[in-house]
Amino acid sequence: MKLVDRQPLTKTLADLFKAIAKQNPVTLTYIDRDGEETIRTVEGYELRTTADGDIALVAMCRLRGDERSFRLSRVVSYTVHRMAYVLTRPEPTTYERPAPQPADDAQALYYYELARDKDDADYRPRVKLTQSHTDLAA
Numbered sequence: 166m167k168l169v170d171r172q173p174l175t176k177t178l179a180d181l182f183k184a185i186a187k188q189n190p191v192t193l194t195y196i197d198r199d200g201e202e203t204i205r206t207v208e209g210y211e212l213r214t215t216a217d218g219d220i221a222l223v224a225m226c227r228l229r230g231d232e233r234s235f236r237l238s239r240v241v242s243y244t245v246h247r248m249a250y251v252l253t254r255p256e257p258t259t260y261e262r263p264a265p266q267p268a269d270d271a272q273a274l275y276y277y278e279l280a281r282d283k284d285d286a287d288y289r290p291r292v293k294l295t296q297s298h299t300d301l302a303a
Contacts (some may be wrong), residue, residue, distance in 0.1 A: 220236070222234070
């Protein structure tokens with residue numbers, strides 16, 4: 166068990182990166198939102214920075230069986246195990262396929278002009294308009 170407050174953050178990050186690369190689970194002791202210490206064994210797959218500048222470990226929690234995020238500022242101690250991952254990570258569902266690239270320069274200029282005007286570029290009607298919608302006529 167390694168205590169986070171007795172080592173530099175770079176050492177903790179290096180250990181977590183190695184665990185992710187080797188796919189070794191990590192047991193975390195951390196302070197939850199209620200202020201209580203909680204112990205969880207997680208299977209990490211990403212370290213990311215939050216909007217407020219904190220570093221978070223994104224992992225699959227073995228207790229809940231779903232994806233969780235653990236802030237390193239709340240971690241008290243951790244242990245890296247030598248066993249393998251057992252949970253399967255769900256596929257991301259928020260991916261949107263990018264639009265195809267324009268085939269000619271005129272079309273590229275058209276898309277560029279639309280992208281400059283943020284009010285019109287992302288406009289999509291909420292309902293499908295038909296010819297019978299006369300109340301929307303100018």
